[in-house]
Amino acid sequence: MTATPNDGSQPGLAPSGRKIIYDENGKPCRSCNTLLDFQLLTGKVTTPKVQKVADTTSKPDTYAQVDPPDVELLGRSSWTLLHSIAAKYPKKPNEKQKSEMSQFMTIFSHVYPCWWCAKDFELFIRANAPKVNSRDELGKWVCEAHNDVNRKLGKPIFDCNLWENRWINGWD
Amino acid sequence: MTATPNDGSQPGLAPSGRKIIYDENGKPCRSCNTLLDFQLLTGKVTTPKVQKVADTTSKPDTYAQVDPPDVELLGRSSWTLLHSIAAKYPKKPNEKQKSEMSQFMTIFSHVYPCWWCAKDFELFIRANAPKVNSRDELGKWVCEAHNDVNRKLGKPIFDCNLWENRWINGWD
Structure with missing residues (x-):
C-alpha cells in the first residue's frame, strides 16, 4: 500500500x-x-x-485527530477495495489463486467490522458462492454482491455489464 | 456492507x-x-x-460514471478497512479466529490491486508475521504496517499507543 x-x-x-x-x-x-x-x-x-x-518539509509531522469511520465511509472504502481486487484478478487464475480468492471473500464476511453488514454478506455468499474462475466472473460476482446491498438500501442498481468501465478502464 | x-x-x-x-x-x-x-x-x-x-424518490436511479480509484484512494480505503477490522477483532480470539485473521492478511498481500504495494506488504508480513493473539496486538500490528509505508512515503508516523482513539473510541 x-x-x-x-x-x-x-x-x-x-x-x-x-x-x-x-x-x-x-x-x-x-x-x-x-x-x-x-x-x-x-x-x-x-x-x-x-x-x-519529494519536498516533505511542508507536511505536518503529526496526524490529525480523525475519528473512526462510520458505516458509510467503511462501506465505500470496502467496496472500493473489493471491486479493485476483482479488477486485478487474473483472467486465467491458477488453482491456488482461485482457492485464495474464495477464502478471502469468506473470511471477509467473518471479519467485516459492521457485524450486521457482515452477516448479510455471509448470507449472500452462502446463497451465491464466490465465482473465481476468471476476472470477468469475479468482477460480476462482486458487482452482484454490491447490488444486493444497493437493493436493500434503495440505492441505484449498477449495470454489471459495465463493471470494467467503473473499475478497470474508466469511461472515456 | x-x-x-x-x-x-x-x-x-x-x-x-x-x-x-x-x-x-x-x-x-x-x-x-x-x-x-x-x-x-x-x-x-x-x-x-x-x-x-426513507424517502428515496429524490435519489438518482443510475450511477454516476466514476473512474477507477488511483493508488491514493485505494490506499486510504484499504487502511480504513484494515484498521477497522482490527478494531472489531475479539479481545480474546479463538483458534479459528486467529487462523482466519492470519490467512486474511496473507491473502490480502497476494491480491492487493497495486502489485507494487502488495509486494511491499508481503515483505512486511514475512519479516513481521501478523500478531493475532488479541485485539490490541492486531491493532498495533496493523498500525506498525501502516507506519512502515508512512516511513517510505515521508508521511507522519502515527503513535501506535493511540490506535484505539483513531480506530475505536474517537478523541473526545
Whole structure:
C-alpha cells in the first residue's frame, strides 16, 4: 500500500516525481500511480507544471485527530477495495489463486467490522458462492454482491455489464 | 456492507430513520451506524431535525460514471478497512479466529490491486508475521504496517499507543 517517491529528476519518474509503476502489459498501472500522474502519463490531461512530492518539509509531522469511520465511509472504502481486487484478478487464475480468492471473500464476511453488514454478506455468499474462475466472473460476482446491498438500501442498481468501465478502464 | 433503513416512526430507530445497530456490549455500534446517527444516539451532538432516509424518490436511479480509484484512494480505503477490522477483532480470539485473521492478511498481500504495494506488504508480513493473539496486538500490528509505508512515503508516523482513539473510541 505504498508507492516509492523519488526526486523527479530521473527517467522513469512520473510528473509528480514519483516512480512510474507499470502493469504486466507495460502500461502505467492505474491503481499503482496517483490519478494525476496516470492521467498525464496516458495523455488524458496535459499540464506543464505539476507539484513534486519529494519536498516533505511542508507536511505536518503529526496526524490529525480523525475519528473512526462510520458505516458509510467503511462501506465505500470496502467496496472500493473489493471491486479493485476483482479488477486485478487474473483472467486465467491458477488453482491456488482461485482457492485464495474464495477464502478471502469468506473470511471477509467473518471479519467485516459492521457485524450486521457482515452477516448479510455471509448470507449472500452462502446463497451465491464466490465465482473465481476468471476476472470477468469475479468482477460480476462482486458487482452482484454490491447490488444486493444497493437493493436493500434503495440505492441505484449498477449495470454489471459495465463493471470494467467503473473499475478497470474508466469511461472515456 | 449494508444497514437496514426503516420508516423512522418506530422504537429502535435512529434519528435518520435507519434501524439502530448495537454492539455486543449494548451500545450503538459506530461502524454499523451513520456518523450523525451515532453522534446523536451517544449525545455527542444534538439537533432537533434530521432528514429521514426513507424517502428515496429524490435519489438518482443510475450511477454516476466514476473512474477507477488511483493508488491514493485505494490506499486510504484499504487502511480504513484494515484498521477497522482490527478494531472489531475479539479481545480474546479463538483458534479459528486467529487462523482466519492470519490467512486474511496473507491473502490480502497476494491480491492487493497495486502489485507494487502488495509486494511491499508481503515483505512486511514475512519479516513481521501478523500478531493475532488479541485485539490490541492486531491493532498495533496493523498500525506498525501502516507506519512502515508512512516511513517510505515521508508521511507522519502515527503513535501506535493511540490506535484505539483513531480506530475505536474517537478523541473526545
